[in-house]
Amino acid sequence: MALVRMRNMKGPNNTEIEKKIKRGNALRQGSAWRGYRGLVALLLFALSVCGASTWWYLSSLDRDVTETLVRRGELVSPQPRVFTVECSEDYENYQRYPGCTPQTCGRAVTDGVVTREEAQVLKRLAERGLALAGSEGGASILDLHSGALSMGRQFVNIYRYFGDDIGDVFTKEDFELYRDVRGRIQAVVAETFDLDPSLMYLTKPTFFSRINSTEAQTQHDEYWHPHIDKVTYGSFDYTSLLYLSDYGSDFTGGRFIFMDQNGNRTVEPRAGRVSFFSSGSENLHRVEKVAWGTRYAITVSFTCDPAHAISDPALP
Ligand SMILES: O=C(O)CCC(=O)C(=O)O
Numbered sequence: 001m002a003l004v005r006m007r008n009m010k011g012p013n014n015t016e017i018e019k020k021i022k023r024g025n026a027l028r029q030g031s032a033w034r035g036y037r038g039l040v041a042l043l044l045f046a047l048s049v050c051g052a053s054t055w056w057y058l059s060s061l062d063r064d065v066t067e068t069l070v071r072r073g074e075l076v077s078p079q080p081r082v083f084t085v086e087c088s089e090d091y092e093n094y095q096r097y098p099g100c101t102p103q104t105c106g107r108a109v110t111d112g113v114v115t116r117e118e119a120q121v122l123k124r125l126a127e128r129g130l131a132l133a134g135s136e137g138g139a140s141i142l143d144l145h146s147g148a149l150s151m152g153r154q155f156v157n158i159y160r161y162f163g164d165d166i167g168d169v170f171t172k173e174d175f176e177l178y179r180d181v182r183g184r185i186q187a188v189v190a191e192t193f194d195l196d197p198s199l200m201y202l203t204k205p206t207f208f209s210r211i212n213s214t215e216a217q218t219q220h221d222e223y224w225h226p227h228i229d230k231v232t233y234g235s236f237d238y239t240s241l242l243y244l245s246d247y248g249s250d251f252t253g254g255r256f257i258f259m260d261q262n263g264n265r266t267v268e269p270r271a272g273r274v275s276f277f278s279s280g281s282e283n284l285h286r287v288e289k290v291a292w293g294t295r296y297a298i299t300v301s302f303t304c305d306p307a308h309a310i311s312d313p314a315l316p
Pocket residue numbers: 209229241256285286287297299
């Protein structure tokens with residue numbers, strides 16, 4: 001009752017008091033907002049510090065990458081992008097085959113030889129084959145020529161292990177596509193390096209690779225070591241890599257890195273992209289570790305030595 005009476009009391013002093021109360025409230029609201037603004041600014045500052053340090057950390061993971069030769073988003077077609085490098089002296093220690101042994105060395109990349117649709121068909125083939133087994137670690141291979149397939153910590157021969165059932169996994173058309181694509185790659189390698197395509201031969205190993213970020217279990221899973229193909233594989237004179245998946249969307253990490261004396265040069269994989277190079281020590285390289293996702297590729301290589309020639313893979 002007393003309260004009601006108080007509220008109903010009117011007079012000049014009351015309006016003054018109300019004004020003072022309103023002014024007080026407004027001031028309080030203002031200072032509360034100012035306090036809030038300080039908090040927001042602090043939060044924004046903390047966020048930008050976090051962002052900057054994440055960026056710094058990520059870029060420090062492969063700080064030694066100095067130049068990207070071809071980015072995933074570029075379309076290099078119809079002509080390959082060619083980078084010449086001086087041939088190493090190690091060719092002097094090998095027999096020379098005129099019309100094939102590298103006179104000019106280098107590396108090149110093209111997106112104009114294999115379509116993305118063809119890459120997709122080949123990727124499905126790799127997926128089907130590798131689904132039969134696969135490594136326990138991060139890197140599995142399927143060699144259609146020798147039949148070698150990663151299984152657990154070792155390899156099996158798919159043609160022996162699966163017998164006639166392998167015909168349910170791979171079709172005649174799959175092998176025809178492989179042969180056709182191999183022929184086109186051979187032609188572009190010959191044209192780029194000014195070789196006679198009839199004097200270069202497919203050589204082993206020729207294999208599909210599937211890489212993910214699972215921890216390596218055996219040495220076979222350690223795909224990231226720097227190497228020279230001519231040293232690792234012996235018979236290689238020209239290496240080509242056909243990528244079947246896209247860097248940045250199918251996987252991250254997994255870039256191809258040429259390790260030159262004055263810095264690294266990278267090629268970002270893209271489905272249908274063919275990267276090829278002379279296999280000597282002028283092209284020391286490695287594959288960056290895959291950080292996320294799955295990366296598919298095919299290694300198709302050529303030799304100048306007819307004694308190391310192999311025929312195209314075929315169903316037994
Ligand atoms: O898959 C790649 O990008 C490279 C593989 C490689 O260096 C090799 O097969 O010798």
